Amino acid sequence: MFNYKIGIDCIDWQQLFQIYDEVGLVAGYGKKKDHDKICKAFEQSYKVVTAWRNEKLIGAARMLSDGVCYGMIFDVGVLPEYQKLGIGKGLIAGLLKENEHLCIHLTSTFGNEEFYRKLGFKHHKTAFAKYPYDSDYLA
Numbered sequence: 001m002f003n004y005k006i007g008i009d010c011i012d013w014q015q016l017f018q019i020y021d022e023v024g025l026v027a028g029y030g031k032k033k034d035h036d037k038i039c040k041a042f043e044q045s046y047k048v049v050t051a052w053r054n055e056k057l058i059g060a061a062r063m064l065s066d067g068v069c070y071g072m073i074f075d076v077g078v079l080p081e082y083q084k085l086g087i088g089k090g091l092i093a094g095l096l097k098e099n100e101h102l103c104i105h106l107t108s109t110f111g112n113e114e115f116y117r118k119l120g121f122k123h124h125k126t127a128f129a130k131y132p133y134d135s136d137y138l139a
């Protein structure tokens with residue numbers, strides 16, 4: 001029903017921008033519809049996974065990593081009309097494949113913590129973050 005692709009060569013950028021126009025993410029550049037920044041962020045990522053229904057791009061996620069120790073997952077986004085169909089789970093599985101040796105860090109958006117918990121992620125007791133802007137995510 002859905003298929004997943006790795007890398008950015010397959011990406012139809014207008015369709016990718018559409019996802020983040022709808023769900024936000026990408027450090028606020030999604031909400032601002034700053035497509036150049038989104039494009040550059042994806043191009044410079046370690047691994048990108050996209051979800052497709054035929055020719056329609058319906059979800060995307062990316063990982064930053066050194067490939068040796070750590071990986072960070074960001075911007076897991078599924079078009080609202082395709083959510084709760086297992087696509088987010090498939091995107092994460094695609095990012096983790098062949099990266100099982102890495103310690104993976106991520107932050108959830110509010111309300112989606114259970115999604116990550118169900119996929120086996122644990123709450124990090126001492127995680128810290130520093131943003132160049134005010135954020136409701138920082139205590």
Ligand SMILES: CC(C)(COP(=O)(O)OP(=O)(O)OC[C@H]1O[C@@H](n2cnc3c(N)ncnc32)[C@H](O)[C@@H]1OP(=O)(O)O)[C@@H](O)C(=O)NCCC(=O)NCCS
Nearest residue numbers: 023077078083084085086087088089108109111112114115
């Ligand atoms: C969060 C998001 C990526 C989840 O993707 P999805 O395709 O809807 O999730 P899936 O269908 O793969 O869900 C996998 C499991 O998590 C559960 N789940 C998904 N979102 C959930 C939520 N918000 N609260 C509780 N459970 C949730 C599903 O019910 C499913 O459970 P099951 O395996 O027992 O059936 C998607 O809702 C989304 O794009 N949200 C907007 C953008 C966003 O905030 N992304 C998170 C960035 S950190």
